[in-house]
Amino acid sequence: MTQPYDLLNDLAGIAPDSALAAARQQRDAATHATQGSYQALFGEGSADFPLNERLVIAAQVATWHQAPALADYYAQQSKSLPSGERLGTALEQAERLTFQPVSAAPAHLEALQQAGWTPAGIVTLSQLVAFVSFQSRLLEGLRLLNGQGESQGQVATAGQWHTQPLTHSGKAAPVAFTQQALGWTPWIAAKPLAQFNEDEQVTLARFGHTDSDYFRLLARNLPVLEQRTLTDKGIFYTAGGLPRAERELAATVASKVNGCIYCASVHARKAGQLSKQPEAVQQLLDVAPGQSLSRGQSPRWQAEITFAAALSATPPVAGRQQLQALRDQGLDTLELLDLVQATAFFAWANRLMLTLGEPFLPAAGE
Secondary structure: OOOOOOOOHHHOOOOOOOOHHHHHHHOOHHHHHHHHHHHHHHOEEEEOOOHHHHHHHHHHHHHHOOOHHHHHHHHOOOOOOOOHHHHHHHHHHHHHHHHHHHHHHHHHHHHHOOOOHHHHHHHHHHHHHHHHHHHHHHHHHHHHHHOOOOOOOOOOOOOOOOOOOOOOOOOOOOOOOOOOOEEEEEEEOOOOOHHOOOHHHHHHHHHHOOOOOOHHHHHHHHHHHHHHHHHHHHHOOOOOOOOOHHHHHHHHHHHHHHOOHHHHHHHHHHHOOOOHHHHHHHHHOOOOOOOOOOOOOOOHHHHHHHHHHHHOOOOOOOOOHHHHHHHHOOOOOOHHHHHHHHHHHHHHHHHHHHHHEEOOOOOOOO
């Protein structure tokens, strides 16, 4: 049986008989859905977001993340360099999502609409930039696991986050990281359920997305959302390998680096519950901007947090010595792959949550 094409396998140069190849085969759901996400975004364009524009933007985003092989791949697929206000505004937003997603505001989405971007096009643009951010980190992690990349690595610290007490719509906003359940409100309208056809509604229901404004917003491009959801499930909901609590820990670390209070609230809560160490998780959440995220944690968590933070930095600064520290804590290749994938995925998740809407503190009874 012919195996489906695997872009990242080719770019990372993974030998078919290696331990890393075997680990990726064990995680074939994530591997296939990652490639499926690529195909959903780059298999063809649309009237509101032509393929060549997608490829040009993807090449630039990969360049910003210092993933030269990936940038070259996208650049080679593009046919000509488009120009104009529409592309310029999109590249400005792409740069914001890449380097400072926490700085995004509703006005930036309004600027895209004024430049001719439809709501569906904005969602696809956001997915594309966030996906390539994930893809770049996954590729870097695979390269490190394959014995490539930088040797030493650098320490990445907690990022900035929103401290305004009110959302743009006037609701009470969280000003610190928390394990409390939060609400989230979009800056452009979610697609009403009635506007999805019967098959699309079945897809939404299958993943539990029907009643979520966030997911019905992303469902303005349903094929991409479907593949993204399958990628998520393939990374976080698989047996064996890295304990689920530590995958959730990695998601929390990435969210601290990127300043995503909402994502951290969900995944810190899960990490605390599953590890039965909510105090240690809260200690991580309480780290101030610019400070070390791993200080005071157990040796295993210190190694995991240090690596996850370094891989989450923009551009990534993880190194092989940080991987060796994880091996010294007993992590095998499958567990390391799980850690890489869980961390990298939140380069995707954080960038969507931070740039398409904002969290709020639910009122009593909500």
